[in-house]
Amino acid sequence: MKAVHFGAGNIGRGFVGLLLHQGGYELVFSDVAAPLVDAINAVDRYTVHEVGEGGRDTVVTGFRALNSAEHPDAVIEEIAGANVVTTAVGPTVLKFVAPLIMSGLALRDPSSPPLQIMACENAINATDLLRDEIKERAGDAWDALAGRAVFANTAVDRIVPAQPEGAGVDVTVEPFFEWAIERPPFGDDPPTIPGAHFVDDLAPYIERKLFTVNTGHATTAYFGARAGIDTIAAALADDDIAGRVSAALEETSALLAAKHGLDPASLADYRATILRRFRNAALPDTVWRVGRQPLRKLSRHERFVGPAAEAAERGLPVDALVDAMGAALAFDDTEDAQSVDLQRMLREQDAATVTAAVTGLEPQHPLFARVEAVVAARQAELGV
Ligand SMILES: NC(=O)C1=CN([C@@H]2O[C@H](COP(=O)(O)OP(=O)(O)OC[C@H]3O[C@@H](n4cnc5c(N)ncnc54)[C@H](O)[C@@H]3O)[C@@H](O)[C@H]2O)C=CC1
Ligand SMILES: O=P(O)(O)OC[C@H]1O[C@](O)(CO)[C@@H](O)[C@@H]1O
Incomplete structure (x- = not known):
C-alpha cells in the first residue's frame, strides 16, 4: 500500500506521515522546499518525539521524498499508483497541488480501486475544496476522472510547533492526537489508519x-x-x-x-x-x-x-x-x-x-x- 502525502512539514511528518506509516503504507512525501526534501532523502528513519505527560518516541521508516516543483511528473506517476493521497500544506495551497492530483488520476488505471483523498488542513471541508479545485481544472474530463477517486473530509488535531534549528527531520509534538475522518465516501473499504476514527457526519x-x-x-x-x-x-x-x-x-x-x-x-x-x-x-x-x-x-x-x-x-x-x-x-x-x-x-x-x-x-x-x-x-x- 502506498500513500503520497503533500507537505512534509510539521503536521506532515509529526502526525499524518506517522499514522500512515503505522497503518503500513509506504510513504512518499511531496514538498516544494528543496532543503527539506534533501534532508528527508538523506535519512532512512526519523523520530517523532512526544513531549509532556505520557510522551514517548516513535521511529518512522519506509519513506522517501519528491520535490514537486522540480519533478512534478514523478509525483504524478506516484499518485497514479497510490492508494491514498493526503495533504497538510495549508488551505490556501490546495489549489497548487490540485493539478498534480488531477494528472495522477488521468494516468491511473481506471480498473484500480479509487484513490482515497483526504486533505488534513485546519479548515471546514478542506477535502471538498481540494476536489472542487481538481474538478474545475479537469473541465469536461472530470466525468471520466471522478470515478477514480473518493474524497473524504477530515479533522486533524495535534499540536506540532515550529521545530528548532538543527532538529533535522525529527519532529517534536504533543502526546495528544485526534484524526476524525468521514466514513461514507469509502463504502466498505476505509483506509487502514490506526488511531483515526471514522464518523458518519464530520460536521x-x-x-x-x-x-x-x-x-x-x-x-x-x-x-x-x-x-x-x-x-x-x-x-x-x-x-x-x-x-x-x-x-x-x-x-x-x-x-x-x-x-x-x-x-x-x-x-x-x-x-x-x-x-x-x-x-x-x-x-x-x-x-x-x-x-x-x-x-x-x-x-x-x-x-x-x-x-x-x-x-x-x-x-x-x-x-x-x-x-x-x-x-x-x-x-x-x-x-x-x-x-x-x-x-x-x-x-x-x-x-x-x-x-x-x-x-x-x-x-x-x-x-x-x-x-x-x-x-x-x-x-x-x-x-x-
Ligand atoms: N502544526 C499544527 O499543529 C497543525 C497544523 N494543521 C494544519 O496542517 C497544515 C500544515 O501545517 P504545518 O504542518 O504546521 O505547516 P508547515 O509549514 O510546517 O508545513 C507545510 C509544508 O507544506 C509545504 N508546501 C507548501 N507548498 C507546497 C506545495 N505546493 N506542494 C507541496 N508542499 C508544499 C511547505 O514547504 C511545508 O513543508 C495547515 O493547514 C495547518 O492548519 C492542522 C493541525 C495541527
Ligand atoms: O495553520 P493553523 O490553523 O494555525 O494551524 C495550526 C493550529 O492547529 C493546531 O494544531 C490545533 O490542532 C494548533 O497547534 C495550531 O493552532
Missing part, C-alpha cells in the same frame, strides 16, 4: 475542533502577543488571558451545544483537556506561530467569525469572541505577510471597509457593528 467534529481548539489557541496567541508574551504556555499562565480564553470558549461551546446538540458537560471536559494541552510547558510553541495568518483566521467561516456569526444570529453571547477579534487586529508580526497586510488595511481604510473585507460579513449582519467597533478601536490605537 460536529470539525466544528467542535476548529471552534474550540483553534479558537482557543488563536485567542491565547493574540492576547499573548498583545501583552508582549512570547509563548503559549506563558500566555495562559496569565490569569487575565486565561479568563479571556475560557470566556471565548464558553461562547463557542454554547453555540456547539445549540447547533449540534452536543452535551454541555462533555464540552466542558473537552475545553479543560484543551487548555491543559495548551499549558504543556515542554512544548516550545510561540504566539507567533499560533497567531500566523490572521486574515485567514479572521475570515468568514473560520475560528472567530464563523462561530460568532452563528451565535449572534441565534441571540447567543459573543462579547468574548469579539474581544478576541480585537486582539487579533493588533497582531503585528513583520515576518507574517498577512499580519503586515492587516496592519496596512487598518491604516488605509475606514472601519466599515476593513470589517467587510476581513470578515466577509454583510453590513446588516448582527455581528457586523460589533466587529466594526473593535476595528475602530484598533484604528484609534494606531492613531488613524
